[in-house]
Structure formats: C-alpha cells, structure tokens
Amino acid sequence: MLATQKQYVQWLENKDGNETLHQALWLSESNHAPPARIVLVDDKTTADDAYRLACEGTSLLWRGDFHNARQLLQALGRRIDRTNERSELRKVKKAANKSAADKSVAPKEIPNLFHQQRQIQAQRARILSRLLLELDANYVSQLRRAPDVSAACTVAFGQLDKELNESCVLSFRDLQGVLGAAQWREKGVPIESLGLSIFPHYGVFAPTRHEYVQLLLDAPLPKVHDVAYDIGTGTGLLAIILAQRGVKQVIATDLNPRALACAKENFTRLALTSVQLQQADLYPTDAPLANLIVCNPPWLPAKPSSPLEYAVYDANSKMLRGFLQGAKTHLAEQGEVWLILSDLAEHLQLRTREELLGWFADSGLTVKYRLDTKPKHGRSQDDTDPLFAARSAEITSLWCLERV
Structure with a gap:
C-alpha cells in the first residue's frame, strides 16, 4: 500500500x-x-x-x-x-x-x-x-x-x-x-494442530511459529464465554481458535489495515460468522465487556527497524503494558485474560520476571494459572546461533490472569 x-x-x-x-x-x-x-x-x-x-x-x-x-x-x-x-x-x-x-x-x-x-x-x-x-x-x-x-x-x-x-x-x-x-498467501501456512492453513498477506507477520496454539486449545474456557476479544489479531489466528472453540462473539482488533484485510480473508475462507473486525489501537470501542481477552503481543522489548518487525519487537514494552493496563476496564466479572508470551526477553536480560509480575499487579490482575511449552523452531536447536544459550532455554507461556 x-x-x-x-x-x-x-x-x-x-x-x-x-x-x-x-x-x-x-x-x-x-x-x-x-x-x-x-x-x-x-x-x-x-x-x-x-x-x-x-x-x-x-x-x-x-x-x-x-x-x-x-x-x-x-x-x-x-x-x-x-x-x-x-x-x-x-x-x-x-x-x-x-x-x-x-x-x-x-x-x-x-x-x-x-x-x-x-x-x-x-x-x-x-x-x-x-x-x-x-x-x-x-x-x-x-x-x-x-x-x-x-x-x-x-x-x-x-x-x-x-x-x-x-x-x-x-x-x-x-x-x-x-x-x-x-507464495505464502497462495499456499498458506499449515497449522497442524487445527487441521487448517492460515494465509498471510504482505506486511503481516506469518504464524510460522505456532507452538502456542496447543496452549490455547488446552486452556479451559471461562464458565461464561459469550464475548471474547483478540487484541492485535494479525492474521486472525487466535480469533479463529476462539471461534472454533465455541465463543459466540469474537471481536478482533488491529491498527494495521493490512492485518485487518488479511484476517477478514482468513475468516471468510473458514465461513466464520461469529468474528467481528475493528480497527483499533488495542481495545474495541462500543463493545460489550469481554469474558475472555486474548493477546499475543511482540515478545521482545526492543525498537523495530521495519513495519514487519512490529510483530516481534515492542519498544519499551509499550503494547504489552498498554494491553495489561486496559484489560480490567474491558473485562466482565469472572472474566479471564489469556496472555501469550515467551520468556526469551528474560533470558536475554531485556526484561525481568519481577517486572512482568509487577505490571500484572499494577493493572489489577493476578495469575490464575500458567501453561508452558518449549519452542520447536529450528533456531532453538541451532548451537551455531549466537543467541543459542537464550533460545534453547526459552519457554512460551499462556498466562491466565483474573481480577485481583
């Protein structure tokens, strides 16, 4: 564009x-x-x-x-x-x-x-x-x-x-x-655990790393799960998982017009009628409170050098902190927040676990439980990678948060 x-x-x-x-x-x-x-x-x-x-x-x-x-x-x-x-x-x-x-x-x-x-x-x-x-x-x-x-x-x-x-x-x-x-848009990226493919657009980060998908499938849905938000939807993958798991209304947001067009195409391919798209910086407007809010923010607090890197790098953890600070306001009673986050930043000493837990507490949230998985991508196994020591120790987690 x-x-x-x-x-x-x-x-x-x-x-x-x-x-x-x-x-x-x-x-x-x-x-x-x-x-x-x-x-x-x-x-x-x-x-x-x-x-x-x-x-x-x-x-x-x-x-x-x-x-x-x-x-x-x-x-x-x-x-x-x-x-x-x-x-x-x-x-x-x-x-x-x-x-x-x-x-x-x-x-x-x-x-x-x-x-x-x-x-x-x-x-x-x-x-x-x-x-x-x-x-x-x-x-x-x-x-x-x-x-x-x-x-x-x-x-x-x-x-x-x-x-x-x-x-x-x-x-x-x-x-x-x-x-x-x-080529990605024509062939798609297979998501084996879902039995489907996601079709990325140019300028939208492709979900080639998707070990966290199983975490979203394993996490028990809140007792009431009529409304869910997918914040920063990208290709729409998380919204698709929620819709397939039976959430009646999923509101997916993104600020990037390319991401919104991409997600819309993926929803249409799967004939999903329960997902709504909204261009927004984090949270939707004029929407009902959510029983479940999910987000897979950029994992590393560093400055992106190109538009595509905004999916990987989050300068000063701005998106992550903004997401956490706004969660309680948009969360229904007994609702849950599912945050997908790698601890690679901790192994690289760019952020500490104490800082992350402090942001949870400052946002009025507490940890209900956490699901973990090890990375499966090639770089985590490549001992010639300069960052192998950190990559091989990485854990990706689904943090389930609730109101304090």
Whole structure:
C-alpha cells in the first residue's frame, strides 16, 4: 500500500554519449530514505565492485539479466558474511560460546550480545538493500528473463498512477519479500494442530511459529464465554481458535489495515460468522465487556527497524503494558485474560520476571494459572546461533490472569 507522501529517486543515464536525468517513484517497505547516490550496474559489474560501492553507501540500479541480479545479491551476502566472520560477528559468536559454556557469565554480556547481533543484521540489510530494480507503471520489469511480478506488487503496494505513467524503483531484496509473501498467501501456512492453513498477506507477520496454539486449545474456557476479544489479531489466528472453540462473539482488533484485510480473508475462507473486525489501537470501542481477552503481543522489548518487525519487537514494552493496563476496564466479572508470551526477553536480560509480575499487579490482575511449552523452531536447536544459550532455554507461556 503506497504511502500518501510520495518520494522520488533520480539518476543519470548515458545514451549515445548524452547524459539524461531520470526520475522514478521510490518504494521502500522498510521506510528507508530514497538513496542520494545511484549508479547503473549490469552483468559486467563484478561482485567485488558492487560490494565496495554498496559499503560506501552507493545504491546500484540493475540493468542486466534478472536472474544475474539475484546471483549478485547472493554474492553480496556471502561477502558481508565473510567480513563479519573476520570482525564483529566473530566477537559475537565468541561471547555466545562463552555464555553457553559458562553459566556465571557477566549479566551485561547477554543483552550486549543481542544488541550486537541486531546491529550486524541491520547493517547487512542496509548493504543488501542497495541493489535496486526499476519497474514500469504496471509493475513490469524490462530486464531479460524477468518474471511477472505485477500482480504481487499490486497487492503489496497498490496501483500506481497510470495517468502519470511513472515508473518506480525498489530494492531487489524488497521485491523478493513481495514475491515470497505472494507464495505464502497462495499456499498458506499449515497449522497442524487445527487441521487448517492460515494465509498471510504482505506486511503481516506469518504464524510460522505456532507452538502456542496447543496452549490455547488446552486452556479451559471461562464458565461464561459469550464475548471474547483478540487484541492485535494479525492474521486472525487466535480469533479463529476462539471461534472454533465455541465463543459466540469474537471481536478482533488491529491498527494495521493490512492485518485487518488479511484476517477478514482468513475468516471468510473458514465461513466464520461469529468474528467481528475493528480497527483499533488495542481495545474495541462500543463493545460489550469481554469474558475472555486474548493477546499475543511482540515478545521482545526492543525498537523495530521495519513495519514487519512490529510483530516481534515492542519498544519499551509499550503494547504489552498498554494491553495489561486496559484489560480490567474491558473485562466482565469472572472474566479471564489469556496472555501469550515467551520468556526469551528474560533470558536475554531485556526484561525481568519481577517486572512482568509487577505490571500484572499494577493493572489489577493476578495469575490464575500458567501453561508452558518449549519452542520447536529450528533456531532453538541451532548451537551455531549466537543467541543459542537464550533460545534453547526459552519457554512460551499462556498466562491466565483474573481480577485481583
């Protein structure tokens, strides 16, 4: 979906000895500023030269074969990784190995490890995003062997202004994200414990980690469960579980229009008539009090660097604390709050258990019971991951809270 404030990029092209200035609409899902310096590159450009330019802050507008651009992006990634192995990443991995072997490691080392890794990942993303691609007003690439990306881009960014006939420029990496999201939307993400698939939209976090689903199936519903809220519904997965478990009225909220469209499509696929959608920052308005309020907030209190990361990172735990502070006001008598939360932040020493319990108490809530599960995703088993010590100890919980 295009931003209301358009931004443009400019570059020079040399044709028959004459330099002409070109301009195109700038698209960036990561909200990166339009590049200040763009040079043209093609199949003759070596990966070493491209890497040097990208590290210097120069963006590279590709004019060669489409598949060769993909290979160049992979080559850039390998060079970044080799450089990191010789510098900061080596320090990060060394600290990670020490953390795994030495349980008495200094407390400050683990959160530093987390922030160092995020900085390395952010730098990697910035360099890779400097390989650019131009598409015409119909999202068609004029490159050799270019696939048809128009439908996927239209879904992701909306229609371009055909009357202006303006082209657009975006990073090749963002285009890969668009195409990947289109595949998720077509094939779906299977949720085995439910016997169904969820179909994410571009810009909506896909529920590829869903070990917590069984917790929601195992938790006993409150005796009265006529009305439930799903706060920050995303793809609509939690609302679907509540509806399938027999909650008569589920009100699902989200602030992101893409998430609301995504959830609506998933509800329609399953012919769910008991779920209502509302665009809201946390709690719905003009709604009956809820017997059950569920929320799966971002698990890590850190600043997101792109819109998609808002599903993972919650700066200063703003959403989590806001959700807890508003729960009692919207909760019916004898109602329950189900909070889905990983303790990874505690293992990374970004938040303490005491802080979390204090937020419960400050919100007028107390713990009724807790259900736990271990992660099953690949990174929790990967001992080469710099954060393996924390990931392998992670527990995901369903906290059932009630009024004090």
